[in-house]
Every structure is written in C-alpha cells, then in structure tokens.
Amino acid sequence: MQDLIKTMKALSDETRLRILNVLLERECCVCEVMQALDISQSRASRNLGILEDAGFLTAKRDGVWTVYSVDWQAANRYATSLAKLLKGSPISNGVSAQDKERLKHAVRVGPAGLRK
C-alpha cells in the first residue's frame, strides 16, 4: 500500500504532471526540463528525482547531462493496477484485510451508541 501512496503522491503535483507531460514528448536532461517549464534548476532536479523514485522515470548519464525518460513498462504497470483498483479489485494488504474483517461486525451506531 505504501508504494501505491508514493505513486499517487508523485502524481499529485502540478510541476510533476507538467514534467511528465513534457517527457512523454521526448526524453530530456534537467536543463531542458527547466527551460520547457520555465522553472529553477533545483526545482526541476528535485521533482525529476521524485518521479524517478516513484518509478515513473529512468535516469541515464550522458556526459555531464542526466537524461530522464518515461519508464513505459512501469507506467503501464501502474496504470493497469490503478485501473484494477478503481474497478473493484480490493487492495491486498494486511491492514486492509483487518479493516474488512472489522467491517463484518460493524453496525450502524456511532460513538455515543457504542458507549452504552
């Protein structure tokens, strides 16, 4: 579940969505991204790093440049797994299983009702 959260967090920022949008066009080094989005160098670098850490991008060194490109395979994996989630397949996870177990015994009374 933590991986899924990291994935979603990576996609819930405008800068990073714009980066992804640009990288879908073609692979870029940091300085190209900063020019395309008209943002600072540290901002570009950091957000590229976050997207890479989340698994959406791969980085390769090309001399002085670090070239980032979309990891299509991983992106597809995320897309399909998320689609599956939203179409009804529940999260297979320890915590989630506990939740569902407790749900079986849950009744329509709130905190006050339970206090009795």
Add this chain to the structure above:
Amino acid sequence: MQDLIKTMKALSDETRLRILNVLLERECCVCEVMQALDISQSRASRNLGILEDAGFLTAKRDGVWTVYSVDWQAANRYATSLAKLLKGSPISNGVSAQDKERLKHAVRVGPAGLRK
C-alpha cells in the same frame, strides 16, 4: 489539470485508500467506516468528504445516516483517463501546451550557459 491533481491527492493518503477498499466491499455510513478502520468520527467524516469531493464517492441520506458508496462510473472514468495519460497521451491543457512549445527551443545548456 487541477482536477487530475485533486484526484491524485485524494488517493495519496492511507486512510482514504483504506476507506475506498472498505467501500468497494459494500456501501457504508460514517459510523461503519470508523468502526471498520478503527478511527475517530471526525477523521472518517472528513476523509469521506474528500473522496466525495474528488468524485470517487456519492453520498445519500438515509435517516440519521449518511451512506457513502463508490461512484463506479466516475471511478472508471478516472481509471481510463489516467491509464491513457500513462500510456502516452499528453495532458491537453493550456499550461502544458506552452511547456511543449518551449521544449522545442530548449537546448542542452544550463543556467550558467544561458547567461552568456
């Protein structure tokens, strides 16, 4: 693009993913969710509201209870649009279009290089 960000933000929280997971099982009122996840009432209510605002849930009043259920149609819409995004279809948006335009003129030089 702001909608997409809101959608992703809604999914980037453990509590909300657990709620979604439980609601995929069956529709629930607030007090059932708080029991299933063993969380406080305000926490359950607030996060249910966030998921509803993002479009994943619909709420209907049933007497004292507010019953939340997954909006399958909307969820499917999100799933497919995200899948499309990750499979290469760029974001159609004013800002993103500007970015791509600037990308055409971007070159492999950084801030120092541009200063010259």
Add this chain to the structure above:
DNA sequence: AGAGTATATGCGGGTATGCGCATACCCACT
C-alpha cells in the same frame, strides 16, 4: 418542543511538502 444520536465543521497544533538560495558534487576538457 425536547432529548438523543449521527454527522459535519471551526480551531489549534504538529508534521509534511514545495520552493529558492547557496553550495557541494560530478564530469569533460585543457
């Protein structure tokens, strides 16, 4: 109307996030 219960929300505090600035790091070239 009044009491009781379920849900929503204002408020304050702790934590996480995103950014710019400055600087460290890394690589190529001389």
Add this chain to the structure above:
DNA sequence: AGTGGGTATGCGCATACCCGCATATACTCT
C-alpha cells in the same frame, strides 16, 4: 590538477495537510 558547466542536495521558510477536540447541525422519536 585546475577550470567551467550541469546536476544534486542541505538548509530555512512559507504553506498545505492531517488529526483530535470541541461544538454545531440534522434527523428521529416521544
């Protein structure tokens, strides 16, 4: 080795987020 340019990162600040507590609101029943 030293210099220059591209990239990563520590730090501090402003802001956003999440939560619990207390309270307000909504609904039902007597």
